[in-house]
Amino acid sequence: MTEKKSFRIAVTGKGGVGKTTITGLILKYLIRKGLKPVLVIDADPSINLPDLVGVNFDDSIGGIRENGFDGKDLSVSKSDFFQYKAECAISECDDFDLLVMGRPEGPGCYCFVNNILRNVLDTISRNYRFVLMDCEAGLEHLSRRTTRDIDLLVLVVDGSRKSFLTAKTIVDLAGSLKTRIGRVCLVLNGSRGTDGKVTESWLNDLREFSDFEITVPNDPEVASFETEKKSILRIPDDSTAYKAMSEGMDKILPLKNNENSGIYRVPAKPEHA
Ligand SMILES: Nc1ncnc2c1ncn2[C@@H]1O[C@H](COP(=O)(O)OP(=O)(O)OP(=O)(O)O)[C@@H](O)[C@H]1O
Numbered sequence: 001m002t003e004k005k006s007f008r009i010a011v012t013g014k015g016g017v018g019k020t021t022i023t024g025l026i027l028k029y030l031i032r033k034g035l036k037p038v039l040v041i042d043a044d045p046s047i048n049l050p051d052l053v054g055v056n057f058d059d060s061i062g063g064i065r066e067n068g069f070d071g072k073d074l075s076v077s078k079s080d081f082f083q084y085k086a087e088c089a090i091s092e093c094d095d096f097d098l099l100v101m102g103r104p105e106g107p108g109c110y111c112f113v114n115n116i117l118r119n120v121l122d123t124i125s126r127n128y129r130f131v132l133m134d135c136e137a138g139l140e141h142l143s144r145r146t147t148r149d150i151d152l153l154v155l156v157v158d159g160s161r162k163s164f165l166t167a168k169t170i171v172d173l174a175g176s177l178k179t180r181i182g183r184v185c186l187v188l189n190g191s192r193g194t195d196g197k198v199t200e201s202w203l204n205d206l207r208e209f210s211d212f213e214i215t216v217p218n219d220p221e222v223a224s225f226e227t228e229k230k231s232i233l234r235i236p237d238d239s240t241a242y243k244a245m246s247e248g249m250d251k252i253l254p255l256k257n258n259e260n261s262g263i264y265r266v267p268a269k270p271e272h273a
């Protein structure tokens, strides 16, 4: 059996439900708990994560193709070349590394970006204890199997019916692909767009598929950090959104096994009442 060293977390859900915000809060949690090294991947072509965590990036995978492999240097294979470029595109920040997938320049090139992402997950990601991905609104990455072998799928929903439908489609699709999903965590974020109530029957539909549930309140501090362009990583530990995420993550990640070696495992699936 091959040993996989990194614990992979993919954050997904409908557009605008708070995926990037939740990714930022999970990143803050991992850093606060000393769970390093962490590779954060912005796998959403609209590239919002660097701004949220206050990082300037030079290169994205989508941009690589333009000045890409010309085949002249026959001593390097195309895949080695792109692997090298992917490594060069990683921004090294104080507490984590960041890789931005970005948007391919030409038409029909998403499989190229996704192939590189798959390559990164198979190779570079092994150097990290945690790999955290902010995935796009649709099912692009799952359907192209680039989020295969996910230890924790974080499904973000707000109060809207559409967000529940999207989440349901994602888990349905994940079940029909070869993607191995370890655990699923449902995040009820903000309950914006409704009167604050979440319809119980929609929730129950998803509870069938989820192992953990975290309710993150609508937090004015999150909003003001965004408006003031402050990194979400600096949000106070007692901000209501961070507190909720942090308490939820404590239940998911077994901190007592907080040593630097070995595979990181989530606890056994809890019994549903
Ligand atoms: N818990 C929260 N409290 C207050 N504001 C929030 C909360 N979660 C998200 N927001 C705000 O909602 C907006 C959308 O959040 P975010 O960008 O994280 O969503 P997204 O799902 O990543 O969107 P997209 O699909 O466009 O990438 C942002 O302005 C963000 O600050």
Ligand SMILES: [Mg+2]
Binding pocket: 019, 020, 021, 044, 048, 134
């Ligand atoms: Mg986003």
